[in-house]
Amino acid sequence: MTQDQPQIPRRDPATMMRLSRLGSLHQCRLSFMRILLRRIARENWQVSRPIFDIDRNGVGRAVYTAKGPERAYSLVVFAHDLPDEKRSDRVIADAWDATFTLFDGVPAEADLERLAKNVPLQEAGRISRQELSLSRANRSVRLWTHVVDRLASGQQPDLQQIEAVGYLMRTTAVYGSGKFGAADRDVIADREEMQVPFQAEMLSVYLTRTFVRDLVNHMAGNLGGTQAVRLDPAIARRLGIGNSTGLGMAPFIVNHPILFNNWMMVREEAISRVRAVARAAPEDAETFRQLVKQSVVSAKRWRSGHPVQLKKLAQLKTDLETLSQHLGNWDAKASYPWNTLIEWSETSLSEEGQELVASLILEPYGALVDGLASCMADSNADAFRIDGSLTVSAVRDLLQESFGWAQALDWNDPANCARAWYVSEEKLEPRMGERFEEPIADYEQPLAPARDAAAAVCALDAWDPKDTIARFLLNHPEHRHTVRRAQMARVAPYGEIRDNTISASVMPVDMLRAKLSFFGATHFDPRSDRWVRICMYAGAPYPEDLTPDNADLWVYPEAGT
Template sequence: MAEHMDMREQAVNVAEAPLRDPRTVMRLARLGAFHQSRLSFMRVLLRRLRNEGWHFDRPVFDIDERGVGVATYRVSGPQNTYTLVAFAHELDDSLRSDRVIAEAWDTTFTLCDGEVDAAQIERLSANVPKQEAGRVSDTEMVLSRANKSVRLFRHVVESLAAGAQPDATMIDEVGYLVRTTAVYGSGKFGAADRANWATRPEFTGSFQPEMLAVWLIRTFSVDLAEHMARVAAPATAVRLDPEIRRKLGVGNSTGLGMAPFLINHPRLINSWIAARETALARLRAIGTADDSTIRQFRLLARRAAKNADEWQVADERQMAKIERLRDDFTWIVARADELDTADAMPWDSFYREAEATLSLEGQEALVSLMMEPYGEIVDPLAACMHADEELAHRIDGKA
């Protein structure tokens, strides 16, 4: 309840409908149907970087013709600077494994607090490639590693080297050039404890240093592919088309920590869900929608439907859910076309009809879509997506 009161304080004059019943929301089937939204961790981070005019550059790119070496990516904001140090390695295919017990990777990374010099890079080069077997210091915030999607990475390099763009179908099927097998933070293996940076404005919320590291890893993956294309054919190589680049993310090959995380961090999970539910309650309390908002929603609904048409997964159960979601989007688009500026409580009516008509995937996709035109009442809730998980009192071990 305290967390929800904090959220109310974020926008005193914003009306709210009742929250959905926790017995409806807190079910694994529904939680697993949540879609990305304005409150997703990465979008919160990128919105802040854009709004505050953060500056990005690449001071070091010392990668040889084998694709081995080091690069640094510097991010400078109003108060602080951070640097991703990326190491690229030559890895035999027989050693490439996404299992936790792996001991070698295509790429390894650390996000550093501040700028780095040659001496720090030298120290990191002796530790970061070892991951768990090495040690970093409290000047490093995140430790990570990633393997290439060998088939797509090779295809992208060969295409760019030939002066062509990669096949769009392959890009859509895979969606990333590298996939992380771990992203460690908050004191792991000697890295800075969360208390060292938790009060910094840019890291308000959850997993913001980790999101920054992953976003820069994505940049490095493209830079590495373009570099290898230039090495292969300096006379004909071209850069990756920006529209194709926008489709690339970072893969994730493991999620071993999710189950214990859910058990061990109930207050944090509560803050995440409460923010999303409060956003929905605010949307459902809106009396009318203007013409501009309706037109924007219709456009986004069609874009989301088109995006869902491109999803392909090997798992039959999930593919069946995606196919049902595509049908749900047909309904959402048609219902959006019926919206009118004269409608009373338009989003509440829309949601109630969806709840009675759509699958869980469709219902939660609609919730995310409804947030999009209303950044002014949704985005402030991102500041509430954290929790004080310290014990109310410490145990006196001397007693």
């Protein structure tokens, strides 16, 4: 950075960690799906289908193997004939159209026999440390039937119906990191291709999408015989994998402050680096302008029936119109044009529009920001250890930094503590209930860090500021988790949500969207304030077509396609 170049800081955590802002994040270059596909293309991974033993009714098994430079990973698929009345997106479902596991290596027949007894059972079965993920998916019935029938009759499916849904199957869970016997994160964390978070899960979904395309072609061929046609590759590209995600994902960003901080800090560092670019090359400015046009197409295809999302989507479309008009006067040749554009967006666009612009400015600058992906994992094992030598005063200052706003709230007001997070006995999944209407307070999980921080500060006020926090915690062990979080904030300024997670007005879908945006999800469609449908990999090349030239900007739809 030259001497006269401005130091452009990362955006303030007090601004970025509000729930409304987190609920407006969009995918970007540093989303996990895009990081994975860039690697697969760059390293020329080979994807094969050694087994596809599926009958005319869509029942059987298949294996898809992705071989990288050093090792292979195999998606093991079990396809089922599921009656319509058993098809459910709810976590309490016990049967699905297809079930999957990502196997570490290439499975032998004995492995497949073991997995056949467990994977279709999902939570009721058990997998081993040889498996990296466990997942399941259901058909989008109307679109599935339409596509199979049209292909069987020798016709391509109707594009309007393809656009209205966007996927032929949707997953209802993709489990990993030790759940149900799968390998712990530590087993794969040191592998270069798995260093970035959730790469195993993203690979599982990518291979699942390929299986779904193959299955629909297979079933149409069996139904239509010689008159059947295969799904047009251009239409297949438009189809992603849907996902239904509920409250099980929401506590993640509360329970993993260091990890989520790293995601946010990397994104903010990337934005800061681009804002500090003194001059935009003409081709970079043109890339940005083109992606704005493609984002207009994406917004038009975004469907939702939820009133909150409809309002946000309408605002985003207005923002894109405003941005498009502004670009007519934007001088990309001026000094620090990206910084000027971000500053303009902060006063001219909604949070949805601001965060889209922040994502889009990264796209021309892969060489500047892509390397930051290696900083997104949490390798700071020492951060969990409480430093008992810190003074009461020092810990109080740390709490003030992250939770000063929370001390102004009246925690005796029922509206500020109306909700409580707990774990369901049946499925061991996070739930959120009404504190004053349901008997759940005794089972509450520590997912209200703001309230707990305010209580800890009150307790600390009664102690000598020079006392050690170790002495305080000997007398008040109930505040250990809050003190730990306060100390983590020294290395994780983006680790804390700056909003009340148990208020009467909290929208858990904001937490879901924040996490899913880092996955690379698009077209968020909340079905309530507690669960959301999304689409993954729509527009992405299939393995046989993936190259370094098309491995990245596929997420932005071409106008007219």
